[in-house]
Amino acid sequence: MSAMESLIWNVLGYSAMPMIFIGGFLATAVVACFLLEVTGKTD
Numbered sequence: 001m002s003a004m005e006s007l008i009w010n011v012l013g014y015s016a017m018p019m020i021f022i023g024g025f026l027a028t029a030v031v032a033c034f035l036l037e038v039t040g041k042t043d
Contacts, residue, residue: 001009
């Protein structure tokens with residue numbers, strides 16, 4: 001594997017985990033806001 005390939009795979013590997021956490025957080029926030037809006041509990 002060349003140095004460029006190694007660099008690309010390292011960047012992809014280290015950026016995947018934060019993106020998964022951020023995506024999960026955003027999805028949870030959207031679902032929670034939607035459920036609160038539907039149930040009318042917007043104190």
